[in-house]
Amino acid sequence: MELAGSDEVRCVWTNELGGLTFSAGERFIKWGPKNLETSMAREAERLRWAGAYVPCPEVLDTGEDWTHEWLVTRALPGRSAVDPFWIEQPEAAVRALGRSLRFLHDSLPVESCRWQWSAPARIRNARERGIEVPPDFDHAPEIDRPVVCHGDPCSPNTLLLDDGSLAGFVDFGALGVADRWADIAVGALATTWNYGPGYRELFIESYGLEPDHERLDYYESLWEAT
């Protein structure tokens, strides 16, 4: 693989779209088929913007050919929140994830964010991709607080230092302004996939809120529907 130069290349991640992520020395190379939901050029733009406010990878290169695209970033320290080190201590991991998401929302400035991840924008995008989103979803709950959302706040996209402090965020392809519950719902749901049942409330508590069941239900279902 040319992008890796002389460094040893290791595949560290595969996603459901056929995308692969490799580590090569101090770099990470994300490569995958082009898709209609997001693009690595979009992700690079968002990383460059967000990097002024929160720790996230520095973009070193992006590119594409007819069918595939790639993004090369500088390695962040720490390990993913789904590293075996964290799977063995789920409570500490979930607390760190809830706090980290709150830090993200408190740090990124809504006023200067150019992108949207609102419910209507996501529904429109999904319908353009041929997904049938039931009309019920067009009635989103009133926005509680607009923040710049991560857009894919699943556990593996937060990297932690071993003391539980935040090392950084990855995977900003969908980052944009939305109700904070859009991220909280998915972050909480994702804890059940990675650590098992029983951690959602702890995630929300660590974020610093009481569960808002109406918004949690809506944004969880929207995630699954789109």
Ligand SMILES: Nc1ncnc2c1ncn2[C@@H]1O[C@H](COP(=O)(O)OP(=O)(O)O)[C@@H](O)[C@H]1O
């Ligand atoms: N710059 C980076 N530094 C450290 N780890 C990274 C970096 N980029 C990606 N990773 C690791 O690779 C995994 C996959 O990258 P990600 O951007 O989340 O791809 P995907 O869109 O396929 O989920 C992440 O969960 C993270 O563990």
Ligand SMILES: [Mg+2]
């Ligand atoms: Mg990811």
